[in-house]
Amino acid sequence: KAGVTQTPRYLIKTRGQQVTLSCSPISGHRSVSWYQQTPGQGLQFLFEYFSETQRNKGNFPGRFSGRQFSNSRSEMNVSTLELGDSALYLCASSPRRDGTEAFFGQGTRLTVV
Amino acid sequence: AQKITQTQPGMFVQEKEAVTLDCTYDTSDQSYGLFWYKQPSSGEMIFLIYQGSYDEQNATEGRYSLNFQKARKSANLVISASQLGDSAMYFCAMRESWSGAGSYQLTFGKGTKLSVIP
Numbered sequence: 224k225a226g227v228t229q230t231p232r233y234l235i236k237t238r239g240q241q242v243t244l245s246c247s248p249i250s251g252h253r254s255v256s257w258y259q260q261t262p263g264q265g266l267q268f269l270f271e272y273f274s275e276t277q278r279n280k281g282n283f284p285g286r287f288s289g290r291q292f293s294n295s296r297s298e299m300n301v302s303t304l305e306l307g308d309s310a311l312y313l314c315a316s317s318p319r320r321d322g323t324e325a326f327f328g329q330g331t332r333l334t335v336v
Numbered sequence: 337a338q339k340i341t342q343t344q345p346g347m348f349v350q351e352k353e354a355v356t357l358d359c360t361y362d363t364s365d366q367s368y369g370l371f372w373y374k375q376p377s378s379g380e381m382i383f384l385i386y387q388g389s390y391d392e393q394n395a396t397e398g399r400y401s402l403n404f405q406k407a408r409k410s411a412n413l414v415i416s417a418s419q420l421g422d423s424a425m426y427f428c429a430m431r432e433s434w435s436g437a438g439s440y441q442l443t444f445g446k447g448t449k450l451s452v453i454p
Contacts, residue, residue, distance in 0.1 A: 265444060268441045281441075326383055330379045330381075
């Protein structure tokens with residue numbers, strides 16, 4: 224069974240640009256969550272989707288957005304990139320609505336220069 | 337206040353010995369879940385073990401066990417017979433508002449870096 228797949232694995236962008244990250248959950252999983260990991264702030268929740276609906280959003284500016292498609296694949300977008308957006312972005316999928324199990328992908332490491 | 341506190345930034349353990357990683361949590365919810373994840377240098381977060389707040393038995397998964405003390409709000413991870421491959425960052429996490437309509441959102445601690453010495 225394939226795990227959670229995140230693409231791309233590595234990304235370098237320039238300040239002011241925008242970026243789209245992709246997450247393909249484990250087959251059959253309908254819940255997808257996104258997290259940002261930085262050395263200073265640790266792991267912080269970005270958003271969560273279930274059946275194409277955003278159920279919750281973390282405390283991030285409106286430059287961070289996301290969506291989920293009918294096949295449960297999810298994308299997150301960051302517009303007007305800032306240096307502080309450099310981070311590891313992790314996606315997690317869960318087979319259950321209550322999220323008792325959550326499986327993470329390997330992450331996308333974004334570097335903003 | 338920190339919701340998840342991991343007081344050990346780094347720990348060393350001899351190969352084949354047991355090690356306990358500490359985690360305390362803060363919540364006013366009655367229903368919640370506690371998780372431990374391992375993050376090797378590759379970056380992937382690997383799910384290790386889960387404990388529900390209403391579970392009376394401590395969770396166990398192979399060499400991992402969770403020492404759940406609800407009154408003390410602690411959920412320590414015990415790794416028995418440490419292996420070199422156990423060297424990694426370990427994160428404790430909590431999901432609050434456990435309900436069918438609730439949002440699945442994990443709050444993580446700062447992590448503990450475990451180094452296994454041969």
